Amino acid sequence: MPAPHEVTCVQHLSSIKQLKKKLRLEALGRRDALPVDYRIDASLRIADTGTASLTFAPGTSVSGFWPIRSEVDLRPLLFHMREKGARLCLPVIIDKRTILFRELVRGAPLVETGFGTIGPPEDAAVLDPSLMLVPLAAFDERGHRIGYGAGYYDRAIARLKDACVNPRLIGVAFNCQEVEVVPDEPHDVPLEAILTESGLRSFD
Numbered sequence: 679m680p681a682p683h684e685v686t687c688v689q690h691l692s693s694i695k696q697l698k699k700k701l702r703l704e705a706l707g708r709r710d711a712l713p714v715d716y717r718i719d720a721s722l723r724i725a726d727t728g729t730a731s732l733t734f735a736p737g738t739s740v741s742g743f744w745p746i747r748s749e750v751d752l753r754p755l756l757f758h759m760r761e762k763g764a765r766l767c768l769p770v771i772i773d774k775r776t777i778l779f780r781e782l783v784r785g786a787p788l789v790e791t792g793f794g795t796i797g798p799p800e801d802a803a804v805l806d807p808s809l810m811l812v813p814l815a816a817f818d819e820r821g822h823r824i825g826y827g828a829g830y831y832d833r834a835i836a837r838l839k840d841a842c843v844n845p846r847l848i849g850v851a852f853n854c855q856e857v858e859v860v861p862d863e864p865h866d867v868p869l870e871a872i873l874t875e876s877g878l879r880s881f882d
Contacts, residue, residue, distance in 0.1 A: 694861045694862075694863060697861050698824050698827075698860070698861060699827070701815075701816050701824055701857050701860065702815040702816055702824050702826070702827060704816075704857075705815050705816035705824070705854070705855045705856075705857060706748075706815050706816075706855075708854040708855065709748045709749075709851075709852055709854060709855055710747070710748045712748065712852060712854065717748060717750070717751070717852070718751070719875075720750070720852055720874075720875035721750050721751040721752070721754065721875075722754060723875045724750055724752075724755060724850065724873055724874065724875055725752075725754035725755035725758060727873060727877050727878055728755040728758070728759075728811075728873055728878070729755060729758040729759070729762075731873075731877075731878040732759070732809070732848065732873075732878070734759075734762075734763075734764060734808075734809055735763075736762070736763025736764075737763060737764075737765060738763070738764055738765065738808055738809055739764075739765045739767060739779075739805040739806065739807045739808055739809070740756075740759055740764040740765065740766055740767070740807060740808075740809045740810075740811065741766075741767050741768065741769065741779045741805075741807035741809070741810045741811060741845075742755070742756045742759075742766060742767075742768060742782075742811045743768060743769060743795070743811065743813050744768060744788075744795055744796055744797065746793075746794045746795055747794070749813060750850050750851065750852060752811060752850060755811075756782075756811075760784075764809075765781060765805060766781065766782040767779035767780055767781050767782055767798075767805040767807055768780060768782050768791075768795075768797040768798060769791070769795070769797065769830070769831075769834070770791040770792070770795075770797045770798070771791055771792030771793055771795070771830065775829075775830075775833060776830075776833065776834075777830045777831070777833075777834050778804050778834075779804065779805050779806070779807050779834075780797055780798035780799075780802035780803065780804055780805070781798060781802050781803040781804075781805050782797075782798055782802075783798070783802065786798060786799070786802065787799060793826075793828070806838055806841060806843045806845075807838075807843075807845055808843060808844075808845050808846065809845060809846045809848070810835075810845045810846065810847050810848065811848050811850050811873075812831060812847055812848065812849050812850065812869065813825075813826075813831075813850065813851075814849050814850075814851055814855070815827075815855065816851075816855050816856070816857045816860065817849055817851055817855060817856055817857070817860065817869065817872055818856065818857055818858065818859050818860040819856070820859075820860075820868065820881060821849075821868040821869040821870070821871070821872065821881030822859075822860035822862065822866060822868055822869075823849055823860065823866075823868075823869055824857075824860055832865055832866075832867070835847070835867055836865070846870050847867065847868075847869045847870050848869065848870060848871050848872070848873055848878075849869040849871070849872040849873065850872075850873045850874075851872065851873075851874055852874060852875060853874050853875060853876055868881060869881060
């Protein structure tokens with residue numbers, strides 16, 4: 679029979695997950711409600727800000743994402759970063775727990791890679807990104823994020839840190855996805871900054 683403190687801990691974690699789920703659904707609902715022309719214009723502003731503000735050395739591995747549903751369209755920013763010398767990569771789902779980042783090469787085909795995404799095929803090089811443009815459902819003013827609930831990025835970041843890669847984490851979202859407070863969990867890693875249509879906001 680579990681000890682009382684163990685029961686309390688389980689109940690607390692369950693409460694956090696329920697709150698995160700609520701915040702996620704509300705933030706995604708606001709994002710889905712944005713007019714298409716607003717999302718296009720906001721994505722272009724994000725690309726302009728990111729191009730001007732994000733610095734990296736030529737040859738740096740940068741992970742992005744191809745937009746699904748009502749996400750920010752990162753493609754204009756990614757193409758600018760490639761022109762500045764970035765090696766681009768996109769996440770691909772390997773199994774129910776794992777994503778890897780395959781190199782995005784100009785002219786190479788894209789294939790379905792799970793979760794409604796497309797990305798480079800199996801023969802593409804696997805990179806360990808040192809700069810990650812992170813998709814998210816919600817974020818707060820401290821730089822904490824809520825993902826889509828599957829934990830892929832949390833595990834990928836942990837794997838990179840175990841391999842002595844400490845990637846810079848830049849969240850990408852629309853302003854409407856900000857929430858007052860994201861409840862913390864032990865595995866959470868705060869973002870370095872968030873990139874929205876209002877600009878690049880850095881966190882301590």
